[in-house]
Structures are given as C-alpha cells and as structure tokens.
Amino acid sequence: MTEHLSRGCLAKRNSDREKQMKKVIESTDISKAFGSTKALNDIAFSVDESEIFGFIGPDGAGKTTLFRIIATLLLPDKGEMKVLGMDCIAGFKELRKNIGYMPGRFSLYQDLTVEENLNFYATVFGTTVKKNYDLISDIYSHIEPFKKRLAGKLSGGMKQKLALSCALIHKPKLLILDEPTTGVDAVSRSEFWAMLARLRQHDITIIVSTPYMDEAMRCDRVALIQNGSILTVAPPQKIRNGFSRKLFMIKASEKYKLIIALRKYPGTVTAYPFGDSVHVTFSDDSIDESLFRFLSKEGLSKVTAVETEAGIEDRFLELMKKGATV
Amino acid sequence: MNNSVITVRNLVKKFGSFVANDNLNFEVYAGEIFGFLGANGAGKTTTIRILSGLSAPTSGEVIVAGINASKKPEEIKKQIGYMSQKFSLYEDLTVKENIMLYGGIYGMSKSLIKERTENLLEKLNFRDYGNKLIADLPLGLRQKLAFSIAVFHEPKIVFLDEPTGGVDPITRRQFWEMIYETASRGITVFVTTHYMDEAEYCDRISIMSEAKIVALDTPENLKKLYNAATVEDVFIKIARPN
Amino acid sequence: MKRFLGFVKKEFLHIFRDYRTLFIIFGIPVAQILIFGFAISTDVKNAGVAFLDLSKDETTQKLTDKIISSGFFKRTENLVSYDEIEDIFRKGKTKEVIIFEKNFEKKLQNEGKASVSLIADGAEPNTATLVTNYTMAIISGFNTDISGIRANNPILIQPEVKMLYNPELKSQHMFVPGVITMILILICALMTSVTITREKEFGTMEVLLVSPLRPIQIILGKVVPYFLLSFINVILILVLSWLVFGLSVKGSIILLLAESMLYIMLSLSVGILISTIASSMQAAIFISLVGMMLPTILLSGFIYPIENMDDIYRYISYLLPPRYFITIIKSIMIKGTGFLYVWKETLVLLSMTVLFIGLSVKKFKVRLE
Structure with a gap:
C-alpha cells in the first residue's frame, strides 16, 4: 500500500514537470452537423495532463457529439482534434488503446454478472483484472460484494461504479465520461466525484460532461457549452467571479407574486427564480428602502434581501443572455 | 393550514413479502408545490402509482382530490394531470394535434378545446408553432408545451416526474415560473425527482428512504435542521448519517 | 487471439443465459421436425x-x-x-x-x-x-x-x-430439407443480426468500437458461436429424423455436412449484413423475418413447387440462397447424388457468401454514423 502510494507521488512529480509541454487534448475549430442541425460550431479548447475538465451544459448542447469525436467514434466535418498528441482521424487505432470511454448509457451487458462484465472488458483490452486491480480497487470495492449479481439488477449508483471500473481496467491515459452522473442519486453522485478526484493520483486525465451546474465546482476547469458552442472556459471559481453585477437573493412569502413584482420594479435588470429565492440584479448594483416600499405596496410580506455570490448557473444564464442579444 | 388535497394515512403497500411503502403519513395542500424525493428504489414510484389510481394500497387510507383511492381509483384519473420528462408528447403529431388528443382523452368539448388552444398558444408565444411537428421543436419548447398540456384540462393536481432535469438554465427558470403560475391558480403541483436542485424550488419536500418518509418540511427548515447548505447535503446526511 | 476468445466466451454467456435464445435455437427445430413429421406420417390402416x-x-x-x-x-x-x-x-x-x-x-x-x-x-x-x-x-x-x-x-x-394430381410426388420426407433450410436462416440471420443490433441499442457497441478489437474480430466473435450451434442443429435434426422417422441420408453425409457449413456461413453473413443496415433490434427482427423467413417458406420450393410458380416469382426465387440449398440437400438426402450433380448450386452459394461477407466487412463501420 505504502509502496503504491509513493509510486503515485513520484509519478505525480514527473507529470508536473512535463505538464507545461504536454496537452492531452487540443481541439481546433471543430464543427459537426447532422443534416441541417448544427451540433457543434467551431469548438476550440485544450486539456492539460492530469486535470479534471468538465463540460457543463443542458441536454442537446452537443456534449455527447463532442465526446464521440474525441473518442474517435465520429468524424468532425471541419477542424482538427488532437488527443494524446495523435490525430483523432489518422491515429484512431493507436488512440483507442489509450482511452477509456464511458458512454452516457452505461455500456454494460445486463445479462452478465458484475465480475463477467469486468473480466470481459479486461480481456478485450488485452489485460487482466489482477494487473490493474490497484487502479480500480477504490471504486470496485464498493460493488465487489455483489460480483455474482447480474449487471441489469444493480442500482443506478452501482451500475455507474461498475461502468467506471470497466472504463478504467486497461489503465487509460485519458478517461472520457459522458454524463456519468445522470440518473444517479445524490449520494452516489457525491461518492463518484470523490473517486474521480482520487484518480488524479494515477496520472489519468479526465474529461467529464454533465447537465448539473452544481457539479462544475468539482472540476479543475470547466467549459460551459450551449447550442453547440462553448460560452467560456475557465476554472469554476473564475467563472463565478466573472458575473458582471452584484447579485441579490430576495425572498418573500409568495414567490410567484415576488417575481412579477420584481420584474415591474424600475431598477431591476434581471429577476430569476432560484430555489426558494429569487436572484436579482439591479441597474445601480444596490438595494435601498424604495425596493422594500415597492414590494410591500405590491402586497408582499416577509421580504428579505441579501447580497449573494453568483453560482455557475447565474453566470451561465448571463452568458446565454449575452449570446442571445449579441 | 389550508385544505388538503392529498391525504395519506398509514399507507402500506406490499408486493409479496417485500414492503414498498411502510406506513406513510402525509398531507399535500391545495395550491402547494410539493417535492417528493428519494433515491432510486426508495418506493417513490409505488406511492405515485397509488396516488394516481393505478395501483391499490395494501392497507391504509389514501384520499386524492376528495376521492378514496381504494374505492374509486378511476375517478381519481379525471382529477389529475401527469407529465414526465421521458414521455409526454407524440413526436409525429403536430402541436395542435397533441393538444386535441389530450383534450379529447379528458372528455373536453371541441369548442372548449379550441378556445383553450388559442389561449395556450398565445400565452406561450407559440402562434407560429401550432402546425409544427413536435419532433421539430427545440427541447425547451417541448418541455413547456408538455407541461401546459398536462394542466390543459384544469386538473386539481398535476404530477411532474423530473420535469426540468437536463434543460438549459433559461428554459428551466421559465418552466418554474409556469409551475408557480399554475400553483397560484390553486392547482397542486406534485414533483417527483432525484435532482436535488429541483427540490429547492418546492414549497415543501418529503424525503423517502427505504420505503419510509424520513423527512418532511420546507427546504429552508430542513437545511436548518440538518445544518446543511443545500437540499442535496440534507439528502446525503440522511442517507449516510456519518 | 486472447481478446477474440474472450469475446467468443462472452457471446456464449449471452446465449446460455437467455432461455429464450436457447429455446429458439434448439426448441424450434425439434418442435418443427416433430410437428411436420407426425402431422403427415400417420399409419396406414383401413x-x-x-x-x-x-x-x-x-x-x-x-x-x-x-x-x-x-x-x-x-x-x-x-x-x-x-x-x-x-x-x-x-x-x-x-x-x-x-x-x-x-x-x-x-x-x-x-x-x-x-x-x-x-x-x-x-x-x-x-x-x-x-x-x-x-x-x-x-x-x-x-x-x-x-x-x-x-x-x-x-x-x-x-x-x-x-x-x-401430383405426378412428381413430394415425398413425406421432403419436409426435413425444408426445415433445415428454414431453421438455419432463422438462427443464423435472425440471431446474429439481433445480437449485433442489441449491442448498438444498449450502447455497448460504442465501447467495443473504441476498444482495440478489430471489426473482423467483432464480426467473427459474433459468428463463431452461432456457427457451432447451427452446425450442432443440423446434426440434431438429421439424428432426430432418423430416430423418429427412420429417414436416413442416401448420399454422402460428409458432403451434406460440408454443404450445410457453407449455407450456415452464407446465412450468418446475411445476418451481419442486416445488422449493418438495421439500427435497432426491432428493425433487425423485421428485416430477418419479412426479408428472409417468408421468402424461404414461400419461394424456395419448400412448400410450393418452384415449377408451378408464376414467372416473376420464379425469377425472384433465383435470388434466394435457400432455393439452391434446398435443391442440394434434397439431392444428397433423398436421391443420394454426389457432388457432381450439385456443384452448380454450390458455386452459386459460394459466390453469394463471398459477396455478403465482403459487403458486411465493408459496411461495418469503425465509427458511429
């Protein structure tokens, strides 16, 4: 165990040295259309070694298409995609040995047991479970007690862990996870992210897509993606800091009435429902007594307002709005 | 508080020796947005099926919109609307045809359907889309239309199954505003989801775990009670108590 | 090679774990032989x-x-x-x-x-x-x-x-070649196309494609188990019709088995070709049944004599592999003729097989659509 740990640390140090020179993914102006629908428009980004890079965006934003291009499963119409220094089109055979891909629907054989699934993927990738056990043990140990169970009989969280184990079994340099947390309950989701964080020790670069804005904080860097275009790429905290105005969280007894009233208020720039409150920006970036007077005149009681830090979703909304008006 | 539109007392549902719902007790009030949360397999689906008249309770009392679910399950179906993210509209029919179909299913008269269709399209800014196939609509529009159709016959309660999982933030906000508007008209909105951030929008939430309801309160109170920042943290603390 | 064997092993697991598949593979041939046999071979009495x-x-x-x-x-x-x-x-x-x-x-x-x-x-x-x-x-x-x-x-x-009324007299044993022909098309074309499209539907094909497995390994891995099972099936049908109905093969059994292998290969390649066109299991089943089973039953000479067909149907029947196989297998089983009498049909089957395999390998994509 200690030996394994020290080896991990050594590898980490080595990788730090190389980090500057090595890009794991370099995407240059990738576009892809299906018939008349444009799935991706001029996607450009790069991913560094050993980073967890997230693609955050709603369904239909183009995340799956992009991931399939990275995984050599689709050809882009235009642009260049370099993965691990190889071209995705010309070098697809070599690349396929070095990437681990977990598609949106966990690609498991429902009629095979947990163990059989894992063994199958191990042989297909020319390795054995034994050889790479230390890599997957952190994840696989959760489901090992059920190894004789059919994969189809597992819960969502367990399927997700098994699929991740299968994608990792050949010790890939790049792990591509397409919406790994969709359809999985909150507890399993949070466990899953903790596992990904620990995988970094093993020198594995991870790209992951998700429609959940709140998961952005778990990534080193994220790209916000919408309608086939990248809105921004940055570390999550930086994205939050990019919010251009002061944001206020306002609550009142009747939410719907509050939204309507706030939209009527002359100083309001935006007002969106956000959980049990309304997130509001004002043209003068401050609130004064006149707002409270206005709201009480509109018949609202128990009004509270505090300044709050913008979340990823607030910034996403702002960027979407900008894209719509520009 | 207000008058309740769903009353569940000592509800038990067993499948053979397996207990899916273990002595549930809760009330949902008129015009409320009620979030019904739980992990996969906690027993949510079973409860929803009983509440919507699709399945009979093993024991206990379930009253939905004034109707006893064990005695007249068929009556319940007329009083409720249903929308799920997975299935809601026929993709190969147009917007108007879908509205027509659902109106017809709930026995609305042709003239009433026509009148409300006009209002609906007006309200959603859908004028240009009336004769378009659902398949040609963007995801966000479909979602909004599906919800409007679920409440088209003015039911007492509308059940929403993970309504905004995976939609973009703007559509999501517009969608929740529609839900608020619906609730303000007195229609009760019953949301099942395992997206915890959706739960934050509800008036009250209940959390199910292993066939039992383990928490029921407003999101704010639950967060205070469990000393958590989000409903997600509340959920995790309940499911993994260390 | 190890990869390939692992793949084949997985296919066998699928087959043996699914009782329905097993039933289709072994239950249907036995049932058909018995039904056809007993329905028409009542004893003569009074x-x-x-x-x-x-x-x-x-x-x-x-x-x-x-x-x-x-x-x-x-x-x-x-x-x-x-x-x-x-x-x-x-x-x-x-x-x-x-x-x-x-x-x-x-x-x-x-x-x-x-x-x-x-x-x-x-x-x-x-x-x-x-x-x-x-x-x-x-x-x-x-x-x-x-x-x-x-x-x-x-x-x-x-x-x-x-x-x-029926001067040529179709013998009561004519149904055995017919059943073999039909069963092989059923198992080979239907089952292979279904198992491949199933991987597409469940998303496992995506992972297989990004794995180092080559397309030919995936195709062969799918084919090998069904080839073996189909071959066992032919033997099963022959043994069964011999035991129950006393029908023995008049000609060379080796030749018969060799021709069967050729026909199995052909049917499998048809199945793979179907799977490259169909994107769902439902489509694969539909194409296999309507496209292969019905013509086999109706136009191959299994039920209606080809000589009695309208020209148009007769011309269509020239395109159907089962037609040639039925001729071959009838000659060997019932007339007892040797290879010299069936080489033409064999050649047709052989070229069809090469054509279909070529087409499927070419159409099998290393990427998604």
Whole structure:
C-alpha cells in the first residue's frame, strides 16, 4: 500500500514537470452537423495532463457529439482534434488503446454478472483484472460484494461504479465520461466525484460532461457549452467571479407574486427564480428602502434581501443572455 | 393550514413479502408545490402509482382530490394531470394535434378545446408553432408545451416526474415560473425527482428512504435542521448519517 | 487471439443465459421436425382401395384377397372402367385404385410377367406413398408365393405406380430439407443480426468500437458461436429424423455436412449484413423475418413447387440462397447424388457468401454514423 502510494507521488512529480509541454487534448475549430442541425460550431479548447475538465451544459448542447469525436467514434466535418498528441482521424487505432470511454448509457451487458462484465472488458483490452486491480480497487470495492449479481439488477449508483471500473481496467491515459452522473442519486453522485478526484493520483486525465451546474465546482476547469458552442472556459471559481453585477437573493412569502413584482420594479435588470429565492440584479448594483416600499405596496410580506455570490448557473444564464442579444 | 388535497394515512403497500411503502403519513395542500424525493428504489414510484389510481394500497387510507383511492381509483384519473420528462408528447403529431388528443382523452368539448388552444398558444408565444411537428421543436419548447398540456384540462393536481432535469438554465427558470403560475391558480403541483436542485424550488419536500418518509418540511427548515447548505447535503446526511 | 476468445466466451454467456435464445435455437427445430413429421406420417390402416379388374381371373382374385386381408386396406368399390377413377378419388374415401391389366393370368403364365397399375391420390403425397409402398410390398410377397410353386420358371407381377394430381410426388420426407433450410436462416440471420443490433441499442457497441478489437474480430466473435450451434442443429435434426422417422441420408453425409457449413456461413453473413443496415433490434427482427423467413417458406420450393410458380416469382426465387440449398440437400438426402450433380448450386452459394461477407466487412463501420 505504502509502496503504491509513493509510486503515485513520484509519478505525480514527473507529470508536473512535463505538464507545461504536454496537452492531452487540443481541439481546433471543430464543427459537426447532422443534416441541417448544427451540433457543434467551431469548438476550440485544450486539456492539460492530469486535470479534471468538465463540460457543463443542458441536454442537446452537443456534449455527447463532442465526446464521440474525441473518442474517435465520429468524424468532425471541419477542424482538427488532437488527443494524446495523435490525430483523432489518422491515429484512431493507436488512440483507442489509450482511452477509456464511458458512454452516457452505461455500456454494460445486463445479462452478465458484475465480475463477467469486468473480466470481459479486461480481456478485450488485452489485460487482466489482477494487473490493474490497484487502479480500480477504490471504486470496485464498493460493488465487489455483489460480483455474482447480474449487471441489469444493480442500482443506478452501482451500475455507474461498475461502468467506471470497466472504463478504467486497461489503465487509460485519458478517461472520457459522458454524463456519468445522470440518473444517479445524490449520494452516489457525491461518492463518484470523490473517486474521480482520487484518480488524479494515477496520472489519468479526465474529461467529464454533465447537465448539473452544481457539479462544475468539482472540476479543475470547466467549459460551459450551449447550442453547440462553448460560452467560456475557465476554472469554476473564475467563472463565478466573472458575473458582471452584484447579485441579490430576495425572498418573500409568495414567490410567484415576488417575481412579477420584481420584474415591474424600475431598477431591476434581471429577476430569476432560484430555489426558494429569487436572484436579482439591479441597474445601480444596490438595494435601498424604495425596493422594500415597492414590494410591500405590491402586497408582499416577509421580504428579505441579501447580497449573494453568483453560482455557475447565474453566470451561465448571463452568458446565454449575452449570446442571445449579441 | 389550508385544505388538503392529498391525504395519506398509514399507507402500506406490499408486493409479496417485500414492503414498498411502510406506513406513510402525509398531507399535500391545495395550491402547494410539493417535492417528493428519494433515491432510486426508495418506493417513490409505488406511492405515485397509488396516488394516481393505478395501483391499490395494501392497507391504509389514501384520499386524492376528495376521492378514496381504494374505492374509486378511476375517478381519481379525471382529477389529475401527469407529465414526465421521458414521455409526454407524440413526436409525429403536430402541436395542435397533441393538444386535441389530450383534450379529447379528458372528455373536453371541441369548442372548449379550441378556445383553450388559442389561449395556450398565445400565452406561450407559440402562434407560429401550432402546425409544427413536435419532433421539430427545440427541447425547451417541448418541455413547456408538455407541461401546459398536462394542466390543459384544469386538473386539481398535476404530477411532474423530473420535469426540468437536463434543460438549459433559461428554459428551466421559465418552466418554474409556469409551475408557480399554475400553483397560484390553486392547482397542486406534485414533483417527483432525484435532482436535488429541483427540490429547492418546492414549497415543501418529503424525503423517502427505504420505503419510509424520513423527512418532511420546507427546504429552508430542513437545511436548518440538518445544518446543511443545500437540499442535496440534507439528502446525503440522511442517507449516510456519518 | 486472447481478446477474440474472450469475446467468443462472452457471446456464449449471452446465449446460455437467455432461455429464450436457447429455446429458439434448439426448441424450434425439434418442435418443427416433430410437428411436420407426425402431422403427415400417420399409419396406414383401413385405407380405402378400389379395384378395376379388367381380367377377372383366379390370380387377380387371389391377389385382391391378399391385399384386402392384409388389414391395411378396405375395399371401397369395384370399378368397371377407367372413366370412374377420377370420380372415385374426388369422393375422398378411396386413397388408391389398383388396376389389373387384361388377360392378367394368361400373360403371367405365358410371358412370365404381368402388370398391375397402382394409382394413388398425389394430393396427399404422404398417404399416397405409404399406400403404394404397402401395396407393392404385398405384391412382391405374392410374387414369392407363386414363384415358389414353380421355382424353375420365375414369374413376375410388375407394379406400376402412378400419381394423380401430383405426378412428381413430394415425398413425406421432403419436409426435413425444408426445415433445415428454414431453421438455419432463422438462427443464423435472425440471431446474429439481433445480437449485433442489441449491442448498438444498449450502447455497448460504442465501447467495443473504441476498444482495440478489430471489426473482423467483432464480426467473427459474433459468428463463431452461432456457427457451432447451427452446425450442432443440423446434426440434431438429421439424428432426430432418423430416430423418429427412420429417414436416413442416401448420399454422402460428409458432403451434406460440408454443404450445410457453407449455407450456415452464407446465412450468418446475411445476418451481419442486416445488422449493418438495421439500427435497432426491432428493425433487425423485421428485416430477418419479412426479408428472409417468408421468402424461404414461400419461394424456395419448400412448400410450393418452384415449377408451378408464376414467372416473376420464379425469377425472384433465383435470388434466394435457400432455393439452391434446398435443391442440394434434397439431392444428397433423398436421391443420394454426389457432388457432381450439385456443384452448380454450390458455386452459386459460394459466390453469394463471398459477396455478403465482403459487403458486411465493408459496411461495418469503425465509427458511429
């Protein structure tokens, strides 16, 4: 165990040295259309070694298409995609040995047991479970007690862990996870992210897509993606800091009435429902007594307002709005 | 508080020796947005099926919109609307045809359907889309239309199954505003989801775990009670108590 | 190689874990053989027989008695002229008409031979064959009886069999080649196309594609288990029809098995080709059933004789692999002919196989659509 740990640390140090020179993914102006629908428009980004890079965006934003291009499963119409220094089109055979891909629907054989699934993927990738056990043990140990169970009989969280184990079994340099947390309950989701964080020790670069804005904080860097275009790429905290105005969280007894009233208020720039409150920006970036007077005149009681830090979703909304008006 | 539109007392549902719902007790009030949360397999689906008249309770009392679910399950179906993210509209029919179909299913008269269709399209800014196939609509529009159709016959309660999982933030906000508007008209909105951030929008939430309801309160109170920042943290603390 | 074997192992796991697949593979052939076999091979007992005795002498009388007293036959009528034959068959009770030629006894004594005509209702080929076979057996027994009396001067009654309505007489065993042909197309084309499209539907194909497995390994990995199972199936059907119906292969068994392997390969390549076109299991099943099963049953000569088809259907039948295989397998099993008589059909099957395999490998994509 200690030996394994020290080896991990050594590898980490080595990788730090190389980090500057090595890009794991370099995407240059990738576009892809299906018939008349444009799935991706001029996607450009790069991913560094050993980073967890997230693609955050709603369904239909183009995340799956992009991931399939990275995984050599689709050809882009235009642009260049370099993965691990190889071209995705010309070098697809070599690349396929070095990437681990977990598609949106966990690609498991429902009629095979947990163990059989894992063994199958191990042989297909020319390795054995034994050889790479230390890599997957952190994840696989959760489901090992059920190894004789059919994969189809597992819960969502367990399927997700098994699929991740299968994608990792050949010790890939790049792990591509397409919406790994969709359809999985909150507890399993949070466990899953903790596992990904620990995988970094093993020198594995991870790209992951998700429609959940709140998961952005778990990534080193994220790209916000919408309608086939990248809105921004940055570390999550930086994205939050990019919010251009002061944001206020306002609550009142009747939410719907509050939204309507706030939209009527002359100083309001935006007002969106956000959980049990309304997130509001004002043209003068401050609130004064006149707002409270206005709201009480509109018949609202128990009004509270505090300044709050913008979340990823607030910034996403702002960027979407900008894209719509520009 | 207000008058309740769903009353569940000592509800038990067993499948053979397996207990899916273990002595549930809760009330949902008129015009409320009620979030019904739980992990996969906690027993949510079973409860929803009983509440919507699709399945009979093993024991206990379930009253939905004034109707006893064990005695007249068929009556319940007329009083409720249903929308799920997975299935809601026929993709190969147009917007108007879908509205027509659902109106017809709930026995609305042709003239009433026509009148409300006009209002609906007006309200959603859908004028240009009336004769378009659902398949040609963007995801966000479909979602909004599906919800409007679920409440088209003015039911007492509308059940929403993970309504905004995976939609973009703007559509999501517009969608929740529609839900608020619906609730303000007195229609009760019953949301099942395992997206915890959706739960934050509800008036009250209940959390199910292993066939039992383990928490029921407003999101704010639950967060205070469990000393958590989000409903997600509340959920995790309940499911993994260390 | 290890990768490939791992893949094949996985395929066997799928097959053996799914009882429905196993049932389709082994249950249906057995059921079909038994149903077809028993539905048409009832024993002959009190079959109606009519006599047209144009000689009316002592020998014909003796032979008639012998036939009637055998217990297999029951006399329905004595006819006086040929004109009555069709009518009596139409009435339905009579399955066979036995005609003794004029001057039967005289001819037998003078020339040492006389002829008997057996006319059976070919519309019921199975009964017809059985009835005429039984009659011939009785006649040959009668031959020995009377020859024994005059051992130095052997005489011979020559039976001459004619079939009304179905002159070629499809034998009752014709269904065995038909069933083999149909089963192989069913298992090979349907099952392979379904297992491949299933991987597409469940998303596992995406991972297989990004794995180092080559397309040819994926294809062969899918094919090998079904090849083995189909081959076992052919043997099973042959053994079963031999044990239950006493049907033995007249020609070379090795040749028959070799031709079967070729046909299995062909059917498998059809299945793979279907899977490259179909994107869902439902589509694969539909194409296999409508595109392969129906033509096999209707147009390959399994049920309706090809000679009786309209031109258009006959031309279509030239495009169907089962047509050639049925011809081959019938020749070998029933006529007992050798390779020299079936090489043309074999060549057609061979070129079709090469064509289909080539097409499927070319159409099998290393990427998604």
